[in-house]
Amino acid sequence: MTGVLNAEVRQVDTRDEPPLATAGVGVIVALAAVALFASIGRYGFFGDELYFVSAGRRLAFGYADQGPLVPAIARLTDLLARDSLVALRVPGVLATLAAIVLSALIARELGGSRTAQVLTAAAYATSPFLLVQGTQWATNTIDTALWVLISWLVIRWVRTRRDVLLLWAALATALDMQVKWLIPFFWIAVVAGVLIFGPRELLRRPVLWCGGVAVVVSTVPMLIWQVTHGWPQLEMGATIAEEQNHIGGRYTWLPLALAAAGLAGGVLLISGIWGLFRSETLRPYRFLGVAPLVLTVAFVVTNGRPYYAAGIYGALIAAGAVYWTRDTVRWRRIATIPLLAISALVVASSLPWQPESSREPVETQAQAGLKISLYGKFGWGELRDSTADAYRRLPSGVRERAVIITDSYWQASALDVAGKRYGLPAVYSPNRGFGYFGTPPDSATTALWVGGEESDLRSYFGSVVPVERVDVRLGYPGVTRGVTIWQCDDPRAAWSRAWPGMLRLN
Structure with missing residues (x-):
């Protein structure tokens, strides 16, 4: 051998x-x-x-x-x-x-x-x-x-x-x-x-x-x-x-x-x-x-x-x-x-050579998912502008106790990366890996929640009011297209107790 x-x-x-x-x-x-x-x-x-x-x-x-x-x-x-x-x-x-x-x-x-x-x-x-x-x-x-x-x-x-x-x-x-x-x-x-x-x-x-x-x-x-x-x-x-x-x-x-x-x-x-x-x-x-x-x-x-x-x-x-x-x-x-x-x-x-004007928008996440690498690149500036506007409109006493929470880790990342430039507070999200980056402080009594459904949010807050809308033509549905920003007050439980149950990877 x-x-x-x-x-x-x-x-x-x-x-x-x-x-x-x-x-x-x-x-x-x-x-x-x-x-x-x-x-x-x-x-x-x-x-x-x-x-x-x-x-x-x-x-x-x-x-x-x-x-x-x-x-x-x-x-x-x-x-x-x-x-x-x-x-x-x-x-x-x-x-x-x-x-x-x-x-x-x-x-x-x-x-x-x-x-x-x-x-x-x-x-x-x-x-x-x-x-x-x-x-x-x-x-x-x-x-x-x-x-x-x-x-x-x-x-x-x-x-x-x-x-x-x-x-x-x-x-x-x-x-x-x-x-x-x-x-x-x-x-x-x-x-x-x-x-x-x-x-x-x-x-x-x-x-x-x-x-x-x-x-x-x-x-x-x-x-x-x-x-x-x-x-x-x-x-x-x-x-x-x-x-x-x-x-x-x-x-x-x-x-x-x-x-x-x-x-x-x-x-x-x-x-x-x-x-x-x-x-x-x-x-x-x-x-x-x-x-x-x-x-x-x-x-x-x-x-x-x-x-x-x-x-x-x-x-x-x-x-x-x-x-x-x-x-x-x-x-x-x-x-x-x-x-x-x-x-x-x-x-x-x-390859991404075509002008944005020649691209057609999509209406659903299923449609966008087939070309996720295209539609996942649009709308971040508009999302930041709308969130910053909603945050600045909060009364000063409320703004001091407010945090920003997003439904998607993409949204959280877009706001987090440029947060200081837009004058935003700390950003959180229960979605995917971003949920492990930190828990909102228990002192936060107001959350500007980016995205999500009102029925879901009402299980966490006593008051849920729409304050802004993001609808970018080539945006990703649910992320930068057809997105509502909600002002959520009176959390039903302390963040330190509620956050672990809110984390989701999907």
């Missing part, structure tokens, strides 16, 4: 790497960079981006709905360039561009020619999800890029057997755990594939398990935060599943996941899975073919979001490009250019 393993190592180590497609991949990355940098200053902050800034101003080892890394980077950009939309989004652009390069490097590791590397980069850069997510600062932007990095490190280890690569993979995994807790699914899928198809030597490497221990240790502060706050992260799973049911839930997971890859990316993704099981050249990496199957089952069963598995797309697209270009089949050569051209047009139409 030792001799066989040593022979396998020698065979892998002596295989020459294909030439690096520096020029071709460089052109793709340059075009992607132009598209992204031309887009990141358009429209306004996305609701989650405002939340990350608010969270970053309250740095902690954990949060209700994600790890501390994204808020920490948001805090850094906030310190370097306060209130700068472009500065906040630059890290996401850089992560996306790095993922394009890494996907091409994966194709090279798999034995792909310059053509395969360029095709991989082009397919990644024309994905309506993989590229467009780089136009805003989000957890999935960093999570996806880290999955691609870890994929490259594992695949390179298979070819070279250099254990230092597994150490770097462990460090990248520990970093990704500080973003969101999806990367364990990647490793479960990889282990399942390795157990079936090999190389099982991977599972016998001490550095792999030492790295796993280091990853667990790195999550201890987050785990302590979750324990002391009642494990909101577990509740988030049920909340996300409920949200997914509004767009078809488990029945639409697979088609939406494939659509996220784009036309060219989707074709290569499927080709990659097929090639991993059929091609002798890709046989050492056959375990990768199991990964999308395991991930699909896992995320369909848990009713997760369709983009949760997008981090594996880089490796699968690369495998598809290698398999696609391995044989000189004429129809493949002919089909490649129109596939990429159509994909590029779809991506171009997905």
Whole structure:
């Protein structure tokens, strides 16, 4: 057995790497960079981006709905360039561009020619999800890029057997755990594939398990935060599943996941899975073919979001490009250019280049949810103006004992980020992670409640009166469109007792 393993190592180590497609991949990355940098200053902050800034101003080892890394980077950009939309989004652009390069490097590791590397980069850069997510600062932007990095490190280890690569993979995994807790699914899928198809030597490497221990240790502060706050992260799973049911839930997971890859990316993704099981050249990496199957089952069963598995797309697209270009089949050569051209047009139409005047408003949250990254960027200035007007109109004696509470964590974040500039008091919200940022003081006898329904508010207050209305044309319904601001007086219970029961993650 030792001799066989040593022979396998020698065979892998002596295989020459294909030439690096520096020029071709460089052109793709340059075009992607132009598209992204031309887009990141358009429209306004996305609701989650405002939340990350608010969270970053309250740095902690954990949060209700994600790890501390994204808020920490948001805090850094906030310190370097306060209130700068472009500065906040630059890290996401850089992560996306790095993922394009890494996907091409994966194709090279798999034995792909310059053509395969360029095709991989082009397919990644024309994905309506993989590229467009780089136009805003989000957890999935960093999570996806880290999955691609870890994929490259594992695949390179298979070819070279250099254990230092597994150490770097462990460090990248520990970093990704500080973003969101999806990367364990990647490793479960990889282990399942390795157990079936090999190389099982991977599972016998001490550095792999030492790295796993280091990853667990790195999550201890987050785990302590979750324990002391009642494990909101577990509740988030049920909340996300409920949200997914509004767009078809488990029945639409697979088609939406494939659509996220784009036309060219989707074709290569499927080709990659097929090639991993059929091609002798890709046989050492056959375990990768199991990964999308395991991930699909896992995320369909848990009713997760369709983009949760997008981090594996880089490796699968690369495998598809290698398999696609391995044989000189004429129809493949002919089909490649129109596939990429159509994909590029779809991506171009997905980027936020259209003027606001050409966008049509929506009336319901269900309609807005289909284009949440668009309608979640409008109306923050109007929301702040209306709230500030309502606050200034309060009698001085009442204003001194007033707080602002919002129905949505997006609203709270928008008011909190610019609160001092608008002369607003402390802002609170029982919604999602913002609910853990603080409890209104018991001395507060008046609340300006932004959003929500009068019938719900009357269960908390003796008096509920509408005082202002926010109705932005392109606003998100219930957040910046069709929103009432209420003056709520005479709370029925002290905030310290009532607040824990008011917290909600949906």
